[in-house]
Amino acid sequence: MTPTAPTTWLLLVAAAHLGFQLTVAAVVYPALREVGDDAWAGAHERHSRRIAPLVGALYVPLVVALAWAATSEPDAGGTWLALAGGALSVVTTAVLAAPMHGRLATVAAAERPELLGALGRVDLIRTVGAVVCLLGAVLLLA
Secondary structure, three states: OOOOHHHHHHHHHHHHHHHHHHHHHHHHHHHHHOOOHHHHHHHHHHHHHHHHHHHHHHHHHHHHHHHHHHHHOOOOHHHHHHHHHHHHHHHHHHHHHHHHHHHHOOOOHHHHHHHHHHHHHHHHHHHHHHHHHHHHHHHHHO
């Protein structure tokens, strides 16, 4: 198959998305877990304010590229693999991670470690989705 614009864009956006997810998993969330109780509210508020534009800057193009690939390459197996992985990441973010962050803003300090652990597990799901999405995009170019 000859690479087309949708598959090229999907590969680019899927790779950026995976890089973002790996950074969140390996750097951002571990740093948040190290914040003490006295600095938690400010640190979490800054994190939320700074990461929201990045999520939008990645997820909007990801959804557009996935839709574009689905309409231009509907019979390619990589398309559906990419769609499944991308949907897993996007839906998990909207349904689980975002509400957990809302709870983290107000939860008692004693409950925070458990909620951060749950968020880490949710983030693993999002990262797996990003890997699957990128694998699908690569298959489209093969």
